[in-house]
Amino acid sequence: MTQPPQVTKKILNADYVQLTWSDINSDSSWKTLKDAMNSTPTICISTGWLIKKDKDVHIIVADVNFEDNGNLGDVGNITTIPSSNVLKIRKIKL
Numbered sequence: 001m002t003q004p005p006q007v008t009k010k011i012l013n014a015d016y017v018q019l020t021w022s023d024i025n026s027d028s029s030w031k032t033l034k035d036a037m038n039s040t041p042t043i044c045i046s047t048g049w050l051i052k053k054d055k056d057v058h059i060i061v062a063d064v065n066f067e068d069n070g071n072l073g074d075v076g077n078i079t080t081i082p083s084s085n086v087l088k089i090r091k092i093k094l
Contacts, residue, residue, distance in 0.1 A: 011064060011072060014049040019060060020088040021046070021081050046079050047092070058086050 022041045048060035062077035 012049045012051060012061070012075070014051050016048070016092045016094050017050045017060065018045060018047050018090045018092055019050070019058060019081065019086060020044070020090075021058075021085045022087055023085065043087070046081070048077070048079065049075075050089070051075075054083065056083055057081065058083055058089075 021044050023044050025039060025042045027039065046060055046062070048062035049064075050058065050060050052059040058081045060079050060081075061075040062079070064075050065073040067073045
């Protein structure tokens with residue numbers, strides 16, 4: 001068995017981040033009008049390599065795989081977040 005690749009920023013040449021964002025919250029149960037008016041968005045935290053960041057979207061990938069020669073293969077667990085939903089980004093040093 002070959003040695004696993006070292007996890008470094010060089011894998012994707014992208015920052016590894018913890019991204020805090022706001023998501024919709026839906027509830028199909030019956031509630032009083034007062035309870036319905038107190039509903040709030042859900043706060044989420046996702047981590048991964050930030051492969052794209054612009055005025056429209058922030059895209060992170062959490063998983064990577066490698067070819068037999070050690071080169072980057074595919075990326076997975078891709079999360080695309082509207083930029084307007086992003087609350088905070090914290091870089092994580094690898």
